Structure formats: C-alpha cells, structure tokens
Amino acid sequence: MSTDVRLPVVVVAGLDRAARRQAVLELLAAQPRVVVLHHELTHADQHRVHRTQRTTSGPLAEDVDAELVNDCPCCAIRADLLPELRRIAEAGRHTLAVVELWGGSDPHPVVEVIAAAEVGDGRCMDEFVEIAGVVTAADPLRVVPDLSVPDTLCEHALHTGPDDDRTRAEALAHQIEYATVLAVPFAPRHEPDRRQRLAGLAMLHQLNPTARLVALDTGVLARAALGGFDVPAARDRVNPALALLPQQADQAGVATLLWTRRRPLHPARLFEALDQLVPAAHRSRGRFWIANRPDTLLAWDAAGANLAVEECGPWLAALSDADWEHYPPTRCAAAALDWHPQHGDRIQQLVFTAPDLDQQGITDLLDSCLLTDAELRTGQRGWKHLPDAFADLLTPVG
CATH class of the missing domain: 3.40.50.300 (P-loop containing nucleotide triphosphate hydrolases)
Structure with missing residues (x-):
C-alpha cells in the first residue's frame, strides 16, 4: 500500500x-x-x-x-x-x-x-x-x-x-x-x-x-x-489553559452556569466552600487562581461529586515577554485581547452543569470566596501570608 x-x-x-x-x-x-x-x-x-x-x-x-x-x-x-x-x-x-x-x-x-x-x-x-x-x-x-x-x-x-x-x-x-x-x-x-x-x-x-x-x-x-x-x-x-468553556444554557431542565470574575479567590474560604460547590453540579470544570499562588493557573475538574485540582503551569502575566514564545499562539492572542490592567490574563472561569441547577446559590457562594476590597489592597505581598489551604489537594500536571 x-x-x-x-x-x-x-x-x-x-x-x-x-x-x-x-x-x-x-x-x-x-x-x-x-x-x-x-x-x-x-x-x-x-x-x-x-x-x-x-x-x-x-x-x-x-x-x-x-x-x-x-x-x-x-x-x-x-x-x-x-x-x-x-x-x-x-x-x-x-x-x-x-x-x-x-x-x-x-x-x-x-x-x-x-x-x-x-x-x-x-x-x-x-x-x-x-x-x-x-x-x-x-x-x-x-x-x-x-x-x-x-x-x-x-x-x-x-x-x-x-x-x-x-x-x-x-x-x-x-x-x-x-x-x-x-x-x-x-x-x-x-x-x-x-x-x-x-x-x-x-x-x-x-x-x-x-x-x-x-x-x-x-x-x-x-x-x-x-x-x-x-x-x-x-x-x-480539553486543555484547561485553552479550553473554550460552554456558555450559559438552560434546556429541558438542565442548566449551565459560567461564572467569570477577575479578582483572586481566598484560598481558605474557597476550600471551605468545596463541600457545597462540588456536589452542586453533575459536572463542573474550568480554570481559576487563588491569592496566595498568584502565578499558578489551576484547573478545576469535578464529576460525580469528585474534584481534582491540578497545577497547569504559569499564567502568562507571571512571565517575561520573551517567555511567551514558548506558549501556543492561540493562548497568547486570547490573553492579549482580554488583558486586565491589574491581573493580566489571570481569571476565574468555572462552568457548572446539572438538572435543576441552583445558579444563584453557586454564584453567591463563589462570590463570597473572592478577596474583599480590604484584602485586595494588601497586594501580592500580603496575599502570600494567607493560609495555603490547597497544598494537600494540588496535583502537578506533566
């Protein structure tokens, strides 16, 4: 042949x-x-x-x-x-x-x-x-x-x-x-x-x-x-750093919520909320960042009440301009187009899908896990002293 x-x-x-x-x-x-x-x-x-x-x-x-x-x-x-x-x-x-x-x-x-x-x-x-x-x-x-x-x-x-x-x-x-x-x-x-x-x-x-x-x-x-x-x-x-996550939807009693924010999550408050967040949906996934690990892109992957959180390398905002050439052009272009003046490409993007999804409840709970204005003003130097609540849960990729 x-x-x-x-x-x-x-x-x-x-x-x-x-x-x-x-x-x-x-x-x-x-x-x-x-x-x-x-x-x-x-x-x-x-x-x-x-x-x-x-x-x-x-x-x-x-x-x-x-x-x-x-x-x-x-x-x-x-x-x-x-x-x-x-x-x-x-x-x-x-x-x-x-x-x-x-x-x-x-x-x-x-x-x-x-x-x-x-x-x-x-x-x-x-x-x-x-x-x-x-x-x-x-x-x-x-x-x-x-x-x-x-x-x-x-x-x-x-x-x-x-x-x-x-x-x-x-x-x-x-x-x-x-x-x-x-x-x-x-x-x-x-x-x-x-x-x-x-x-x-x-x-x-x-x-x-x-x-x-x-x-x-x-x-x-x-x-x-x-x-x-x-x-x-x-x-x-299916790459957490690049995936185009599903958008909001509601059909036949099944709904999808896409929660997007910019400011960092408080590690301890988010960890305490996991017992409510993970079983709130049949499937949830996405990317997020916590204040005491500002350089690390984290992946959220949950199904059937099980959650895996993985380190997926750095946010581009944590790198020098010269280091960007080592990352896919699609990721670089997306980051540049949606660049935040304070946080760069760091973003919270979590998507939840389930029948009878409590969208407001999930949104309120996640919002309560974000840094307050007072906590935000302490900057990365102050954030590093926050409890490292995710240390035992994180699994490096690769």
Missing part, C-alpha cells in the same frame, strides 16, 4: 456497552472492507489484555491475549494495536479501521498515541493512518444518572488497570467532552421516558456544544464519524 493513502481510523468510546457496540456495528456495515479492533480489559486486575479483530465476515485473525504492560492501557495500545494498524494499512485490503475502546477508556490519550507514535524504521504512525473521527456512544437515559453518582469504574468492571480509581462520572465526562460525534440510540415515537431522554440530550449538548449529535440506526453515523479530526485542536479543547 502506498503511504500516500493513509488508512482512516475512527475511535469509538463509551461507558454504555450496548450503545457503543451498536455504533461499532453501524460503522462496520456502513461500507465494504471495514475492520474493527477491540482491546478487552475484563482481566485488567490480572494484568492481561484480550485483543479481537473482526470484519462483516467474522473474525479477521485469531484472538490475542497479551500482558498489560506496566498496568497501562496506552502502553498496551502502543505495543499491540499500533503494529496491527500499521500491518493493516500496509496490506491495503481495508478502507476503514474502527478502534473500539474498553468501557472506561479515555479516548484522548489513545488518539494521541495513534497519531504521534513512532513505529520503527524511523517512521511515525501518522505516515500510515489518519484519525478520521472520535465517537462517544451514550444512552441519554443513563447520562444524567451516570454523572450523578460516585461509583468507581472498578465497581462495574470497567476500569482499565489495577490502579484505575476513576469514577464512572469522571470517565463519562471526559469521553463526552473529547469526542467530535456523540452517538445516541434512536428513540421510539412513544418513548415512556421522554423527559429523561430530553434531559440526557441536553446534558450531552451542554457538556460538548461543538460535537455533532447523531441518532443511531438512521444511517448518518458513518458520514459524521468520517468528517475529519484535528488532533491539536482536540488537545486544546
């Missing part, structure tokens, strides 16, 4: 096995010579991964059991999936490869591995394949319930390794927000749970308003899934 023609690859994710499998089967039947590759992690606790390949005619090759290298699903993909994709691409007998992920798998690291990995001979994977689309399949009837509970993936045998302690809500939120296509089962005309379905659809749309929402069993999935995928743009879309 000439490497001038790369094999299109569609990655399909989803917690809901039935919806995910329906999406895969539709892609498999959409055109001739499609191959599906799936790594099953049922026995992840035993450090094993089971790989299958199939076409419309049945299994393409014998199933393979391999070791889960370093207890890392991405390592298993690098060791097993990439050589298979290269082999299939070079053989030239297939027009599309569908990579069906395991239930709790995050598509983001998988796509990054496929798109950029070296595969020997001094060559990269992107010489052989191209990511054509990323699909997350979800049942709208289950989206809101799955985002509201603290159940771990391990409790449902959907974890990707022995050390995977993520919740179902965390996994589902990241699957939804990274995809360019959200595939949902087709609804019967007289569906008894229509209100719950509409709430689930509203939740999907508000969490990822730029994704294309398609109904399965209508013949449109393949066209949507093969619409093209921009790996760097997708990376930026």
Whole structure:
C-alpha cells in the first residue's frame, strides 16, 4: 500500500456497552472492507489484555491475549494495536479501521498515541493512518444518572488497570467532552421516558456544544464519524489553559452556569466552600487562581461529586515577554485581547452543569470566596501570608 493513502481510523468510546457496540456495528456495515479492533480489559486486575479483530465476515485473525504492560492501557495500545494498524494499512485490503475502546477508556490519550507514535524504521504512525473521527456512544437515559453518582469504574468492571480509581462520572465526562460525534440510540415515537431522554440530550449538548449529535440506526453515523479530526485542536479543547468553556444554557431542565470574575479567590474560604460547590453540579470544570499562588493557573475538574485540582503551569502575566514564545499562539492572542490592567490574563472561569441547577446559590457562594476590597489592597505581598489551604489537594500536571 502506498503511504500516500493513509488508512482512516475512527475511535469509538463509551461507558454504555450496548450503545457503543451498536455504533461499532453501524460503522462496520456502513461500507465494504471495514475492520474493527477491540482491546478487552475484563482481566485488567490480572494484568492481561484480550485483543479481537473482526470484519462483516467474522473474525479477521485469531484472538490475542497479551500482558498489560506496566498496568497501562496506552502502553498496551502502543505495543499491540499500533503494529496491527500499521500491518493493516500496509496490506491495503481495508478502507476503514474502527478502534473500539474498553468501557472506561479515555479516548484522548489513545488518539494521541495513534497519531504521534513512532513505529520503527524511523517512521511515525501518522505516515500510515489518519484519525478520521472520535465517537462517544451514550444512552441519554443513563447520562444524567451516570454523572450523578460516585461509583468507581472498578465497581462495574470497567476500569482499565489495577490502579484505575476513576469514577464512572469522571470517565463519562471526559469521553463526552473529547469526542467530535456523540452517538445516541434512536428513540421510539412513544418513548415512556421522554423527559429523561430530553434531559440526557441536553446534558450531552451542554457538556460538548461543538460535537455533532447523531441518532443511531438512521444511517448518518458513518458520514459524521468520517468528517475529519484535528488532533491539536482536540488537545486544546480539553486543555484547561485553552479550553473554550460552554456558555450559559438552560434546556429541558438542565442548566449551565459560567461564572467569570477577575479578582483572586481566598484560598481558605474557597476550600471551605468545596463541600457545597462540588456536589452542586453533575459536572463542573474550568480554570481559576487563588491569592496566595498568584502565578499558578489551576484547573478545576469535578464529576460525580469528585474534584481534582491540578497545577497547569504559569499564567502568562507571571512571565517575561520573551517567555511567551514558548506558549501556543492561540493562548497568547486570547490573553492579549482580554488583558486586565491589574491581573493580566489571570481569571476565574468555572462552568457548572446539572438538572435543576441552583445558579444563584453557586454564584453567591463563589462570590463570597473572592478577596474583599480590604484584602485586595494588601497586594501580592500580603496575599502570600494567607493560609495555603490547597497544598494537600494540588496535583502537578506533566
């Protein structure tokens, strides 16, 4: 096969096995010579991964059991999936490869591995394949319930390794927000749970308003899934420093609140408010800064009543002009256009999404965590003496 023609690859994710499998089967039947590759992690606790390949005619090759290298699903993909994709691409007998992920798998690291990995001979994977689309399949009837509970993936045998302690809500939120296509089962005309379905659809749309929402069993999935995928743009879309967060919305009883302020947050008051803020929404995320750490951009990532706060490097306002060249032009341009005379690009931007969201209550609580005028006047020298309440919660990125 000439490497001038790369094999299109569609990655399909989803917690809901039935919806995910329906999406895969539709892609498999959409055109001739499609191959599906799936790594099953049922026995992840035993450090094993089971790989299958199939076409419309049945299994393409014998199933393979391999070791889960370093207890890392991405390592298993690098060791097993990439050589298979290269082999299939070079053989030239297939027009599309569908990579069906395991239930709790995050598509983001998988796509990054496929798109950029070296595969020997001094060559990269992107010489052989191209990511054509990323699909997350979800049942709208289950989206809101799955985002509201603290159940771990391990409790449902959907974890990707022995050390995977993520919740179902965390996994589902990241699957939804990274995809360019959200595939949902087709609804019967007289569906008894229509209100719950509409709430689930509203939740999907508000969490990822730029994704294309398609109904399965209508013949449109393949066209949507093969619409093209921009790996760097997708990376930026989920990067806390660059993400364009969802805007205010209210539909089918589901609302999204975008809280934006400039002045710094008081670390102790914000920490004390977490017990109320985190469970106030099914999903919340964004970027923020606290007064005693004025140079550090912090990421907020909460789902299913679990919160992760991470250090994401410096605010540009903390850097010299010469250091700006090390950061993406899009971030520099956005900072320059929205520059605050006192705080630079430092900003509070947190977005909360849930049914029956108490928008005023969340706004009032967050506003009460900001520095008062008197505290603001003490400046950064005074702020550094505030309690370092987030020291034990912060997790550096990278």
